[in-house]
Amino acid sequence: MQPSLFERVCQSAAPILDRAGIAHERFESSARILAVSADGPDGFDVEVTDGDEEVLVSWGHGHAYFADEAGALKMFFAGLTARGRLTEICRGDSVVRSVMEYRTPDGLHCFLDTRYWPSPFWRRKHVRVLQNQHRFPHELLDGLSLTCDPPVPA
Numbered sequence: 001m002q003p004s005l006f007e008r009v010c011q012s013a014a015p016i017l018d019r020a021g022i023a024h025e026r027f028e029s030s031a032r033i034l035a036v037s038a039d040g041p042d043g044f045d046v047e048v049t050d051g052d053e054e055v056l057v058s059w060g061h062g063h064a065y066f067a068d069e070a071g072a073l074k075m076f077f078a079g080l081t082a083r084g085r086l087t088e089i090c091r092g093d094s095v096v097r098s099v100m101e102y103r104t105p106d107g108l109h110c111f112l113d114t115r116y117w118p119s120p121f122w123r124r125k126h127v128r129v130l131q132n133q134h135r136f137p138h139e140l141l142d143g144l145s146l147t148c149d150p151p152v153p154a
Contacts, residue, residue: 006050008069010034013048013076020136022080036080036134043132044086046079048072059086060130062098064112075111078102080134088130092123 003011010026013034017024024036032050044060054067057075066072078084079100085108089097096119100112 004050005053005067005069005072006032006034006048006055009048009055009072009076012069012073016077016136020134022134038130039080039132039134042130044079044130046076046132048076059084059100060098061088061095061116062086062100062112062114064100077136080132081136082131082133084132086130088128090126090128091120094120094123096120 014024014026017036022036024034026032026034034048036046038044045058047056047058049056049058051065054065055072056063056065057072057079059079064075066075079086083103085101085103087099087101088095089099094116096116098112098114098116099110100114101108101110103109
């Protein structure tokens with residue numbers, strides 16, 4: 001039997017995380033999750049969650065679905081490095097919008113912009129810009145382009 005997409009992503013990601021010395025956990029409860037915690041107060045958690053025929057890659061409150069291993073790995077590792085950035089627009093303590101961005105030589109590009117409803121519009125608005133700073137030796141990420149392609153709308 002061929003491994004699931006989630007298994008293939010974990011098999012590819014775990015050795016890179018191990019060699020880079022980045023702590024990660026794999027949960028096998030009701031949902032199967034590979035998780036890396038934020039690397040500081042200005043970072044965000046990055047997770048891959050198993051789905052039926054796709055995986056969910058989450059950066060804090062932002063998330064995107066992938067049906068291919070390469071896309072999921074790019075998004076996962078981009079979120080761990082300084083190339084990924086998560087901007088959260090909040091009303092009070094509630095996140096009402098998450099913008100997942102990635103950096104290329106051309107500048108910062110929006111990958112995914114998610115808005116959450118309902119929005120407590122009467123609360124004070126503030127913006128949090130979060131970014132991880134995990135460092136990977138270049139040879140560990142050779143062959144893995146961290147330029148993310150936007151997901152194709154369903």
